[in-house]
Amino acid sequence: MSTRLTPVRIADDIFEMRADTPRQAQKLASALRAEEMVEDVVAGLASVCIKFNPRQQDKIADWLGAFALSPKDNESAAAPLTIDIRYGGADGPDFAMICEALSLSPEALIAMHTDQNHIVEMIGFTPGFAYISGLPDQAKVPRLSNPRSRVPAGSVGISAAFTGIYSLAGPGGWPLIGRTAQTLFDPDAETPFLLQPGQRLKFKAV
């Protein structure tokens, strides 16, 4: 079975294509990256964008129109990786606000986060920033209405029933519940990013 693409032009040099699931978006992005004409390919949670030189727009449109994606799963069979998290306090400045928004005690919020199996659905934002599924649907927390200009590296946030982990310091709009001391990005390592799409995770309170 193959998937037909319906590209939507969202800028003069960018097409966006819908994907049903984050994993499908990752698969589609990998397939599109193989094409040299494309300047950049970025996967979101529900779509993939390609950036192209406008001089090649007709060729790109023809190629996308004829593109067919064959299914192949990228979920890792490896054992889950445990991430140690210090919840609340200065490490999680929005912890109390989230407890209130979800009507949960601090213990119940931590239990909700640590009892589940999680999976990295996407790496994006800044290098190594992981979007992680696994939270129950009731954990729907909106993003901050004013993003912070600086979030410390290792910060753990939740938003819209996803967990997000910031590998690097930088601006960020996710409400923060805690922080991990583990190294998430090492530019000199063979694999600079600790977290990869498909990686299974467990969270542990420390």
Place this chain on the structure above:
Amino acid sequence: MPYSGPADPLSMALANRLVGNAISSTCLEITYGGFEAEIEAACSIALAGADGGARVSGRDASFHRTLHLQPGDTLSLTPPVNGARSYLAIHSGFQAAEQFRSTSTYLPAGIGGHEGRALRMGDVLRSIEAGLFASTLETPETLRPVMTHQFALRACESAETKLLNPEGQRILFSETFTIGRQATRMGLALTGHELGLDSDGMMKSAPVFPGTIQCPPSGVPIVLSCDAQTTGGYPRIAGVARCDRHLLGQIRPGDQVRLLRRTPDAAVEDYQRKQSYFADWLDRGF
């Protein structure tokens, strides 16, 4: 990985052109001037971008011209009043750490460039090859970008433009915005008009690019620049067209910005027109 690279690729290309380099050879990007260097070996350099004045060993030196420097010379840049970033190119390019197939310094990750960080007093920089460039060139007058405090940026509607209410859409493409205090390589806030948005803040994170304009629930749009994240969860209400993205690197806090609405096809024509305007001088584009 984010794009990183120069915030104003046109000015960097113009600087490289004057010392015989490929347009993307490694340059220094100097933000808000205030730069001094001692020259230890003869070299050919060129300056482009925001021009607050340059001096070589105390004498005025010009932007947009090849400068041949001798050991013992000093080079200094005065902070510019218009524009934010100046580009210093050296014949053969600067030596720099290459990571992820780029020598750009990406500060949020501390990679590339010179030890992955901004330059500090006492740093020693080297060109890839020793020696002077055999020619002395000047950028043609008509091709020198004029630095200003007022920008008109051509822009296209994006995936979530329709989440703005009709008044928000009207304001976005017709009113003048003031750039907020934070104007960085990550992004620039468009302040002065809060846009009404029909969004619950629950959008699924979607791809964003340099030039994408996001609108958080606060209603204050943010234009993403070269160090922008690769995905974002705020509605993408517009995108600065490719032809004008190089200008994002020269916008300062307090500058005035207007967005001129273009269809994608019209924006492509604008891009091709701008590229052909520079084509005789920058034969590989910018």
